[in-house]
Amino acid sequence: MAERSVLPRDLESSPPVEIRRLAYPDLPQVMAIERRVFPTPWSLAMFVLELSKPSGVCLAATVRGADGRQRLVGYLICSRYDTVWHVMNVAVDLDHQRRGLASALLAELYAQVEDPHARFTLEVRRSNSVAIRLYEREGFRAAGMRRRYYQDNGEDALVMWRTPATLAGSLEDVPNPGPV
Ligand SMILES: CC(C)(COP(=O)(O)OP(=O)(O)OC[C@H]1O[C@@H](n2cnc3c(N)ncnc32)[C@H](O)[C@@H]1OP(=O)(O)O)[C@@H](O)C(=O)NCCC(=O)NCCS
Numbered sequence: 147m148a149e150r151s152v153l154p155r156d157l158e159s160s161p162p163v164e165i166r167r168l169a170y171p172d173l174p175q176v177m178a179i180e181r182r183v184f185p186t187p188w189s190l191a192m193f194v195l196e197l198s199k200p201s202g203v204c205l206a207a208t209v210r211g212a213d214g215r216q217r218l219v220g221y222l223i224c225s226r227y228d229t230v231w232h233v234m235n236v237a238v239d240l241d242h243q244r245r246g247l248a249s250a251l252l253a254e255l256y257a258q259v260e261d262p263h264a265r266f267t268l269e270v271r272r273s274n275s276v277a278i279r280l281y282e283r284e285g286f287r288a289a290g291m292r293r294r295y296y297q298d299n300g301e302d303a304l305v306m307w308r309t310p311a312t313l314a315g316s317l318e319d320v321p322n323p324g325p326v
Pocket residue numbers: 183184235236237238239242243244245246247248249250269270271274275276277279280281283
């Protein structure tokens with residue numbers, strides 16, 4: 147996969163962000179971000195498992211630091227199950243949030259999937275209003291709930307879908323939509 151450059155939308159003078167495939171050598175930086183941004187971070191083994199799946203899409207967002215070295219500032223993990231793409235993890239490091247990086251990672255995911263009829267789904271904590279707003283902006287719609295899905299605090303998960311129907315304002319191609 148070729149690297150793509152994306153200019154952070156709020157800082158025209160800042161270095162462009164590159165989106166490329168996530169690789170095993172990135173995992174120490176991924177784990178550092180994971181621990182900074184999530185109350186219950188994924189384990190290293192979970193990332194290794196996702197990277198080992200040949201049909202998944204795992205992406206890295208990097209910026210070049212003042213020392214000239216590329217620094218990982220965000221990542222996205224998506225797994226394919228049959229015809230459905232499951233967005234398993236999206237994170238952007240604290241000092242790079244709100245610059246359009248998560249949106250750029252998602253845009254690259256849609257581009258790589260290369261299917262206008264693709265259906266994407268994900269689970270998100272009900273309390274994570276920032277992520278829910280991001281996904282809604284991306285055309286995901288809440289279409290169900292998993293009660294007490296998160297073991298750390300017993301929080302419910304909102305199940306969201308992005309499909310041709312949700313992009314057109316309905317849930318008609320979402321499997322088993324439920325109350326939210
Ligand atoms: C959720 C997360 C990935 C968003 O990354 P990001 O790069 O900051 O998101 P973007 O800059 O692409 O934002 C896109 C949209 O999301 C929403 N959004 C992002 N950050 C927001 C914030 N702090 N407050 C409100 N809305 C926000 C907005 O709608 C935003 O568009 P806008 O800036 O034009 O209003 C990031 O906040 C993060 O890593 N959070 C911790 C990990 C996490 O919760 N991941 C999701 C798990 S399901």
